[in-house]
Amino acid sequence: MLDFLLDRKPFSRDVAVFLNHLSNSDLVLDVASISLQNINYIIAKAKNRKSAHLKISKINSLVNVLNVGQKEIHPIYLNLKILKMDSKISVPQKIIIASLLLAM
Structure with missing residues (x-):
């Protein structure tokens, strides 16, 4: 996203193609609110x-902004603690698995 917004070629072209497909489809891109804050900070600097x-x-016109606060993080943390998954599984993978379990 930063490549596109800061027009860092050649990467910005790939993001532009992706966003064009996104805007012409029924798909919705979810972005965490903290990501937008980080993007804002980086661009401002x-x-x-x-x-x-x-x-x-x-x-904001292209994405669905998701809250990322204690309310959203706490259930995932609890699932990770309950699951006590194998240490060979990375934290991002554990978060994805816990999120899928929450969605069930």
Whole structure:
């Protein structure tokens, strides 16, 4: 996403193609609220606050922003603790598995 918003070629072209397909489909891209805050911070530092605000506005029209707070994280943490999965499984994989279990 940053490559696209900061127009870092050649990577920005791939993201542009992806976003174009996304806007022409029924698919929805979920983005964590903290990710948008991080993107805003990075763009504001690289460019300026006004540019960051405009680019975040663009993103908001394309994505579904998900809250990431204690309410959302706590059940996942509990599932990870309950599952006590094999240490060979990475933390991101454990989070995905726990999220799928929560969705059931």
